[in-house]
Amino acid sequence: MKIKFFKQNDLHLIKRTIKYVFPYKTKFILAFLCILSGIGTGLAGPLFWGRILNSLFQKNMDGAVHNIVYSLILAILTCVISYFQSYIFASLNQNIIFDLKQDMYKALLDLPVKAYDDIDNGELMSRLHGDAAEVANAITGTLLNTLVDIIRLFAIGITIFAISASLALIVIISFPLSFFISSKYGKKIRASNKQLSIINDCYFSNTGGAIWGIREVKSLGIKNNRINSFTTLANKLKEQKIFITVLGSLAQLLSNTVNIAAQMAVAFVGGIFVITGSLDIQFFIAFYSYSGQFSGSLQNISRTSLNLQQVMNSLERIFHLIDGMSYPSEKFGSKSINNISGHINFEDVTFQYNKEQNVLKGLTMDIPARGRTAIVGSSGSGKTTIFNLLLKLYEPCKGRILIDGIDLKEIKEEELRRHISVVRQDPFLFPMSIRDNLLLANPDVSQTELENACKRAFIHDFIETLPDRYDSMLGENGVNLSGGQRQRIAIARAFLKKSKIILFDEATSSLDNESQFYIKKAIDNISRDCTVVIIAHRLSTIIESDVIYVMDKGEIAGQGTHQSLIRINSIYKNLYKAEVDLINENCKEVI
Incomplete structure (x- = not known):
């Protein structure tokens, strides 16, 4: 044998x-x-x-x-x-x-x-x-x-x-x-x-x-x-x-x-x-x-x-x-992009997480450099997928995405990560000090630059009240901070990173009014020099955006300012009306 x-x-x-x-x-x-x-x-x-x-x-x-x-x-x-x-x-x-x-x-x-x-x-x-x-x-x-x-x-x-x-x-x-x-x-x-x-x-x-x-x-x-x-x-x-x-x-x-x-x-x-x-x-x-x-x-x-x-x-x-036998490693290009303005284009982009259904269907979108662009729509309309593709966490099934006219596929990974920051609804903070969390974005900044970034994000005054100030240790994922405080630290981190494109993914959807106010002011600060793209659940936070895209079932159902969309776009009008009705209902309960 x-x-x-x-x-x-x-x-x-x-x-x-x-x-x-x-x-x-x-x-x-x-x-x-x-x-x-x-x-x-x-x-x-x-x-x-x-x-x-x-x-x-x-x-x-x-x-x-x-x-x-x-x-x-x-x-x-x-x-x-x-x-x-x-x-x-x-x-x-x-x-x-x-x-x-x-x-x-x-x-x-x-x-x-x-x-x-x-x-x-x-x-x-x-x-x-x-x-x-x-x-x-x-x-x-x-x-x-x-x-x-x-x-x-x-x-x-x-x-x-x-x-x-x-x-x-x-x-x-x-x-x-x-x-x-x-x-x-x-x-x-x-x-x-x-x-x-x-x-x-x-x-x-x-x-x-x-x-x-x-x-x-x-x-x-x-x-x-x-x-x-x-x-x-x-x-x-x-x-x-x-x-x-x-x-x-x-x-x-x-x-x-x-x-x-x-x-x-x-x-x-x-x-x-x-x-x-x-x-x-x-x-x-x-x-x-x-x-x-x-x-x-x-x-x-x-x-x-x-x-x-x-x-x-x-x-x-x-x-x-x-050897990446199940999943190939992420592929990036070799181009550097210095002194970018932050102009973003989606050209006929189609994407699906599985073979059953397209999440995005031939999406074409122009996001101008600097200023504020908002993306709104009901759950499942494809808003977060746009961010995932822009961050190159997934590859489009069809079409291409450009930054300043350069295809994302051609850009170096470190360059892409350097120029784009994201502030999520529940930002991840590592179990180390506030200072160390901030320095992850840019290890070479001075204490003055660190404090200035936190001041612009309206979190410096809170940090100064802590016993160890910037050396205060955070629990797992910043559990000893409120949601608004975690987000403002994430915004400060984006300031320190000096990215020209900053993405806000439902950043104010679950915050109290005070936190929402401070984050809105921080976004106002950022948008003067950066391209700010906001996915919003609360439409009241994006009324002043330069352009608003309305998403519906993976497609753009309208675009324009708040005032123009209220007049001509039924989907946006219904979303806004539903939010106003909810606010009125809450006010009645309080009274």
Whole structure:
């Protein structure tokens, strides 16, 4: 029966893995020298013990003492070599983990937004942390130890054949049986590991989701639901790991049985050789020790199949991500755009998130440089999609988008990001100080520039009331700030970034009147020098816009100023009337 140790794709994965090993070839050479030294001391040890026992049987105390001293020196030398080997292995392991994680993290950030729409964050975190460590452990553990065992096999093999060829054949004959057992169980373990990865991804997702969304968990009263879900997944994870461990242990048990049988045969036949005088007792003692090392190395090599089958699944997941096999990395051009005015054109742009329905249908839109442009419409009309395309988070299915006459596809990523800022309805703030959050936009600004930006965004006075002022730490996503305060910090960040195009995505839809007032004043400040594009839910905030586009079912249903649209555009008129009616209704309730 033909046994395939590797599949064709496995060889490709191994070649890709060598890239992460090659930069550390010097350390691998040092590790190899330590391995050779360890093998040398391992070969010398049994000979000294054989001599010690032989001297004791012959009542030669001087010879026994000398050999004991030599054995102690050898033991100390072995410990020193083992120490250096452990250090080198640990250094290799952590460096390879670092390199893998770095490339995976870069690949994660290069993934298009659509990938994050389809793949759960828990799965990505599982790949980044769990799979990288498993591969590195396999390289520095399984592969290097296998190299040790192969070299040891040759060295010990020559030695035991020199002592007794007959006994050596008994030891060697056990290898094919052990290898067959390991290969057979390796396939089952690999399939089980794939299932384990799926369960592990769900486990990370469930656990992380509950922690990241702890406020929703508590406010919805679903703690028991989340605990039950966690318990179910944790139990599945536990059972799958037990199953894989049992499979590996069963394979090891069968291999050990074969090796024990071989050792018993060596003891029986070797004993006969000693009794008949065809083998000296000291060489039999040394041979028996060597045969144990030889069988152990054979068993380790056969177990390599099991270990590699487990790690191949992690390699597939890692390089699937790094090589962009599911989702190609975002593509940008090579053009720089300096001193831009911020003139934006959408030319016959069509877009769909899936193949079922167009979100935008042949959209043509002209957004003049500087000033304020507003986009309004009912939910699902395509407003936010316009921003997503302008930010190049998605690619148009048809048509093109231009900034100052340059196609977005031709612009460098760093240039595009530098010239466009976005303030969202719920802006994301990192769990670090206010200062550090602001400096993310421009690390080189002075304290004066920092404060001026915050003054223009009407957030400086609030920051000054905090105990640590600009060094005050923010909670996860700025949880210790109000929505209006988070948005004004995001606006200040946009000021510091000095972008010529600033997008406001429903920036005032859920704020109190005071916050709305301050943000409106901040927008007035920005629009003097920048192109400001606003997606508005509250039409009262965009009445003074230079031009308003009305969206309906992915198409432009009208454009103009507030006054002109009220007169001629029924969709805009209905939207405005609905807002006025709501305000009047709220006023009646207050009265």
